[in-house]
Amino acid sequence: MEITKENRKWLDAMGLSHPIVIAGPCSAETEEQVLKTAHLLKDTDTNVFRAGIWKPRTRPGGFEGVGEIGLPWLQKVKEETGMLVTTEVGNAQHVELALKYDIDILWIGARTTVNPFAVQEIADALKGVNKPVLVKNPVNPDLPLWLGGVERFQAAGISQLGVIHRGFSTYNSLHYRNKPKWHLAIELKKEFPDLPLILDPSHICGRRDTLLDVSQTALDLNYDGLMVETHIDPDKAWSDAAQQITPAQLHQMTLDLKIRQKSSSGEEFQRKLNMHRKELDLIDSSLIDILADRMQIAESIGRLKHKENVAILQSGRWADILATMIQAGADKGLSKEFVEEIFKAIHVESINIQHNVK
Numbered sequence: 001m002e003i004t005k006e007n008r009k010w011l012d013a014m015g016l017s018h019p020i021v022i023a024g025p026c027s028a029e030t031e032e033q034v035l036k037t038a039h040l041l042k043d044t045d046t047n048v049f050r051a052g053i054w055k056p057r058t059r060p061g062g063f064e065g066v067g068e069i070g071l072p073w074l075q076k077v078k079e080e081t082g083m084l085v086t087t088e089v090g091n092a093q094h095v096e097l098a099l100k101y102d103i104d105i106l107w108i109g110a111r112t113t114v115n116p117f118a119v120q121e122i123a124d125a126l127k128g129v130n131k132p133v134l135v136k137n138p139v140n141p142d143l144p145l146w147l148g149g150v151e152r153f154q155a156a157g158i159s160q161l162g163v164i165h166r167g168f169s170t171y172n173s174l175h176y177r178n179k180p181k182w183h184l185a186i187e188l189k190k191e192f193p194d195l196p197l198i199l200d201p202s203h204i205c206g207r208r209d210t211l212l213d214v215s216q217t218a219l220d221l222n223y224d225g226l227m228v229e230t231h232i233d234p235d236k237a238w239s240d241a242a243q244q245i246t247p248a249q250l251h252q253m254t255l256d257l258k259i260r261q262k263s264s265s266g267e268e269f270q271r272k273l274n275m276h277r278k279e280l281d282l283i284d285s286s287l288i289d290i291l292a293d294r295m296q297i298a299e300s301i302g303r304l305k306h307k308e309n310v311a312i313l314q315s316g317r318w319a320d321i322l323a324t325m326i327q328a329g330a331d332k333g334l335s336k337e338f339v340e341e342i343f344k345a346i347h348v349e350s351i352n353i354q355h356n357v358k
C-alpha cells in the first residue's frame with residue numbers, strides 16, 4: 001500500500017489550527033437530542049458531527065440504532081450548524097442510504113474491519129464515490145488486518161482515507177474498556193506517516209474520568225485528531241452512557257489538552273536532544289551486545305541439555321527469573337508490564353535458540 005499526501009488532502013484542505021475534532025452522540029436517539037447536541041457542539045472545537053445510526057451490539061436485545069429515520073436529522077445538523085456529518089456504515093445497504101442523505105464522511109466500525117468480506121462489500125458499494133472513509137482498528141490487535149481494510153478502499157478507487165484507533169478488546173481489564181496498545185499505532189505512523197490517524201478515546205476508556213489523559217497521550221504521539229462521544233445528557237444515553245460527556249465537558253477537555261509541535265528548531269533544544277539521542281544510541285548498542293552474550297550462554301545450556309536429553313523449558317527456573325526481574329525492575333521504577341514483556345521475549349528467543357542446537 002502506498003499512502004501519499006493525496007490521501008490526506010481532505011483533512012489538510014480543512015486548514016484547521018488544531019487536531020480535527022469529531023464529536024457527537026454514540027447513537028442518534030431522537031431528532032431533538034441530535035439537534036440540541038449539535039447546536040451546543042457548534043460553539044466548541046468540533047469540526048465534524050458524529051452519530052451512530054446503525055449500532056452493532058454485542059448481544060441482541062440492546063438498542064440497535066434508529067436506522068434510516070435518523071439520516072435526515074444529520075442533514076439538518078449540516079444545514080443548521082455548518083458542521084460536516086459522519087456515521088458508521090456496516091454493509092452495502094447502509095452505504096446506499098448514507099449516500100442518499102449525503103453524509104459527508106463514513107466510518108467503518110471495529111467489528112466490521114475484522115471481516116474482509118464485509119469491508120469488501122462496503123468498498124464495492126462506494127466505487128466511484130469521492131467521500132472520506134475512516135477505518136477503525138479491528139477488535140483484535142492485528143495491524144495487517146487494519147491496513148488491509150484501508151487497502152480495500154484504496155483498491156476501490158477511494159483516495160480520501162484515514163484510520164481511527166479505538167483500542168483492542170480485552171478481558172477483565174480494570175483500566176481500559178479496550179486496551180490502546182499504543183505500539184501498534186506507533187508502528188502504523190512509522191510506516192504510513194501521511195495516513196490521518198484519529199483517536200477514539202471514548203471506546204478505549206469506556207469511562208469519562210480518563211478521557212483527557214488518553215487523549216493527551218495521542219496528541220503527544222502526534223495524532224491528527226480525536227473522535228469523542230458527546231451527549232446532552234450522558235447518563236440518560238441509550239448506548240454507552242458511561243463513556244459519554246457533555247458538549248461543555250468536551251470544550252473544557254480541548255482547552256486542557258496540550259497540542260504538541262512536530263519538532264522545534266530551537267538551538268538549545270536541538271543540542272540537548274542530539275546529546276540525549278547519542279546517549280540512547282550507546283545504551284541501545286550495549287543492550288544488543290548484552291542480549292547477544294545472553295543468547296550465547298543459552299546456546300551452551302542448549303547443547304548441555306541436548307547431550308543429556310533434558311527438556312528445554314524449565315518452568316520453575318523461568319518463574320524465578322521473572323519474579324526476581326519484576327522485583328528488580330520495580331525497585332528501579334520500571335513497570336511490571338514492561339519488565340514482563342521484555343523477559344517473556346528474551347525467554348522465547350532463548351528457547352528458540354536451544355531448539356536449533358544440534
Ligand SMILES: O=C(O)C(=O)C[C@]1(C(=O)O)C=C[C@@H](O)C=C1
Pocket residue numbers: 298301302312313314315317318321346347350351
Ligand atoms: O535455565 C535454563 O535451563 C535455561 O535453559 C535458560 C532459560 C533462560 O533463558 O533463562 C531458558 C529456558 C528455560 O525455560 C529457563 C531458563
